[in-house]
Amino acid sequence: xxxxxxxxxxxxxxxxxxxxxxxxxxxxxxxxxxxxxxxxxxxxxxxxxxxxxxxxxxxxxxxxxxxxxxxxxxxxxxxxxxxxxxxxxxxxxxxxxxxxxxxxxxxxxxxxxxxxxxxxxxxxxxxxxxxxxxxxxxxxxxxxxxxxxxxxxxxxxxxxxxxxxxxxxxxxxxxxxxxxxxxxxxxxxxxxxxxxx
Numbered sequence: 001x002x003x004x005x006x007x008x009x010x011x012x013x014x015x016x017x018x019x020x021x022x023x024x025x026x027x028x029x030x031x032x033x034x035x036x037x038x039x040x041x042x043x044x045x046x047x048x049x050x051x052x053x054x055x056x057x058x059x060x061x062x063x064x065x066x067x068x069x070x071x072x073x074x075x076x077x078x079x080x081x082x083x084x085x086x087x088x089x090x091x092x093x094x095x096x097x098x099x100x101x102x103x104x105x106x107x108x109x110x111x112x113x114x115x116x117x118x119x120x121x122x123x124x125x126x127x128x129x130x131x132x133x134x135x136x137x138x139x140x141x142x143x144x145x146x147x148x149x150x151x152x153x154x155x156x157x158x159x160x161x162x163x164x165x166x167x168x169x170x171x172x173x174x175x176x177x178x179x180x181x182x183x184x185x186x187x188x189x190x191x192x193x194x195x196x197x
Contacts, residue, residue, distance in 0.1 A: 002082065003089045013083075020079040028143040031072035035059050035144075059145050062152035069141055069153060076140075077133070081126050088122035089115070125191065132187035135180065156180045 002013065019027065034040050037057040046052045058068040092115065100110045138157040141147065147154035147162060154162070160180060164173025 002086050016082060017079045019076050022076070024076065024139045025143055027072065027076050028140040031075070032059075032144050035068060060149055062150045065145060065149065065153045069144055072144070073134075073137065073140060077130065081130070084126055085119065085122055088119045092118045128187060128191045132184065132191065135183050135187065156183070 002009070002016075006012075022030075035042050035058040037043065037055055037060065042058060043052070043055045046056070059065055096114045096118070097110055100114050105113065136157060137155065138161065141153050141155060141158055142161070145153045147158040156176060157180060160173050160176045163169045163176060
């Protein structure tokens, strides 16, 4: 839809980008209030849709806490990846679509044989960036749950911080930090490899 010209496209694009430009700690705080079990907006919306019968505590359930944090993470990064994929779509030559149409390709075939292969480098880069940024997520989880409940949302950066600065186990924090560095380096090498292609 965003790849087509329509009235108000500039305003629509600006509104779409707002979540990405909100500072991460502000976005995390917004979702912290949104998910609040008593006066947050999530429970009334889910109840109005008939998805729940009694109020839930999204950030209080160890089984689902990462899903709810992940939804807030998607809300923040979706605009960025939308713009990246939109830029990839705009770089696809119209001549390729015209040639496919002349050859008798329908909409699905044009998507499968023209759009998807041309977008594959952009999609691959987006996946590598998302994975790399996910390994470095700290602020959102720390603000929303501090690694809880029952350490269900304690990912590696949270563990590094807690071991080094809360429990003062500097040796464990340093070792976990090196592991985090190794994982991040792997994703950076993957990113360089795919960018090279």
